[in-house]
Amino acid sequence: MKREEFAKFLGELKIVNDKGQDTDAFIKKYEHRNVYFYNDGCIKKILASEKNLILTTDLVNAALNLIGSDRIENPKLENPFIPGELGYHNIETDIMLTNDRGEGVPRDRVSIEVQHVGGDLYKGRLVLYVSRLTSSMIKKGEPYRLDNLNVVSFQFFDAFADSPNYRHTVQLKNQEQRVYFDQQTITLIEVAKFLKKAKDFANDNSRLAQWLRAIDTLNREADFSEFANDPVFKVLQNEVKLCNFSSRYLMHVDMSDFDRAVAKREEKEEIAKGLLKDGVPMEIIVRNTGLSEEAIRKL
Numbered sequence: 001m002k003r004e005e006f007a008k009f010l011g012e013l014k015i016v017n018d019k020g021q022d023t024d025a026f027i028k029k030y031e032h033r034n035v036y037f038y039n040d041g042c043i044k045k046i047l048a049s050e051k052n053l054i055l056t057t058d059l060v061n062a063a064l065n066l067i068g069s070d071r072i073e074n075p076k077l078e079n080p081f082i083p084g085e086l087g088y089h090n091i092e093t094d095i096m097l098t099n100d101r102g103e104g105v106p107r108d109r110v111s112i113e114v115q116h117v118g119g120d121l122y123k124g125r126l127v128l129y130v131s132r133l134t135s136s137m138i139k140k141g142e143p144y145r146l147d148n149l150n151v152v153s154f155q156f157f158d159a160f161a162d163s164p165n166y167r168h169t170v171q172l173k174n175q176e177q178r179v180y181f182d183q184q185t186i187t188l189i190e191v192a193k194f195l196k197k198a199k200d201f202a203n204d205n206s207r208l209a210q211w212l213r214a215i216d217t218l219n220r221e222a223d224f225s226e227f228a229n230d231p232v233f234k235v236l237q238n239e240v241k242l243c244n245f246s247s248r249y250l251m252h253v254d255m256s257d258f259d260r261a262v263a264k265r266e267e268k269e270e271i272a273k274g275l276l277k278d279g280v281p282m283e284i285i286v287r288n289t290g291l292s293e294e295a296i297r298k299l
Contacts, residue, residue, distance in 0.1 A: 002219055003116070006036035013250060023247035031243035037215050038114045038154065038191075041253030046239045047112060048081040048095045055239070058232045060097055060110050062207035063152045063187055065167075072099045072108060098147075106183060109133070109147040118157035121265060126153065126186065134184065148183045156192045166194040166201065167208060265291075272296050 001009060009030065016026045035042045047056045057075045066072060078096035099108035111133065115122055130151055137146050160168055170186040171179050194201055194212050201209060214227045218240050227233040238244075245253075268289045275285045276299065286293055 001034060001036050001221070003036050003038070006039060010250065010253060013247065017247075017251060023251070027242065027245075027247045027250070031241070033242045034218050034221050034240045035242050035245060037219055037240055038116070038156075039253060040114065041249070042240075042245070043112075043114060044095060045081050045245065045249070046236075048077055048079065050077060050080050052235065052239060053077065054232060055235055056095070056097055056112070058207070059211055060112070060150075060152065062211050063112075063167075063189060064110070064150055065206070065208070072097070072110070074100050076100075078109075106146065106148045108150065109137075110150045110152060112152050112154075114154045114156075116156045118155065118159070126151070130184065130186065146183050150185050150187060152187045152189065154189045154191050158190050158193050159188045160190075164200070166190040166197075269295075269299055273299050 013023060013026060017023050037043060037046070046052055047059070053075055056077070057072050060066075060075075061071050076098050078098055095112040097108075097110045097112070099110070101107065111129075130149070133149055133151070134146065137149075138144060166189065168188040168190070170188065172181045172184065173179055189208070189212075191212060194209070195216055210227075210230075210233075214224075214230075214233045214236060217224055217227065218237060224233075224237055227237070268291055272285050272289045272291055275288070276296065282293055282296065285291070285296055289296070
């Protein structure tokens with residue numbers, strides 16, 4: 001299902017539950033359908049499951065453009081999905097993959113996340129998240145031997161709208177564009193740009209491009225024959241089936257806490273716009289919305 005259709009399905013499921021009706025019977029009518037892959041709860045169950053480690057590893061290698069000896073070969077899920085559990089939502093990622101490269105070589109630590117809404121809130125959150133992951137690598141009193149951290153973010157907005165690229169690597173660099181520290185990398189995947197400008201990327205046969213097309217095909221529930229002979233995508237096709245998700249689990253699948261925060265801020269901004277239009281003094285708008293005067297003036 002597409003995002004909007006899946007959200008509608010979840011809403012109807014909650015109504016069925018609130019009425020005390022049979023949620024399992026309701027879901028059974030949709031068991032042949034696909035879930036929306038990029039939903040927080042769905043991607044967690046699929047990519048953070050031990051049995052699907054081949055999927056997660058292949059996607060990580062594709063997103064980071066790792067080839068040859070640089071590929072993730074010894075993956076381990078740090079926070080695996082446990083069948084029967086509901087999972088949880090917080091500011092931290094639910095999907096974390098580690099990879100040992102041998103004695104004396106920094107361990108790889110890769111997180112995967114999805115964001116549908118951008119803006120300054122998201123950038124700040126992402127930087128905060130990277131700093132938290134970095135600080136958690138070292139115990140008090142130990143030397144500063146850091147893992148090779150990679151944060152992979154699949155975004156449905158453009159981080160670099162004017163760039164012809166849909167994949168971006170962000171690192172600490174100086175004014176000469178020389179990398180200062182290569183063990184902390186943010187990889188941004190602009191999914192919406194890739195799909196919207198499909199013709200521009202038609203000749204892109206990279207593994208990441210194949211992944212994005214395969215996921216989009218499953219979300220749209222379109223003809224999947226193009227990917228049917230790929231063993232990894234065959235597993236993916238089976239795992240996105242709604243029949244793999246219990247009604248109990250789906251009852252707890254909703255927007256992430258961050259999406260809620262963004263929605264709440266947008267609501268405050270709409271209120272501020274209305275108050276500005278009515279000529280309400282700035283100090284009163286600030287007091288009633290919690291927004292800064294600078295943010296309000298930008299509306």
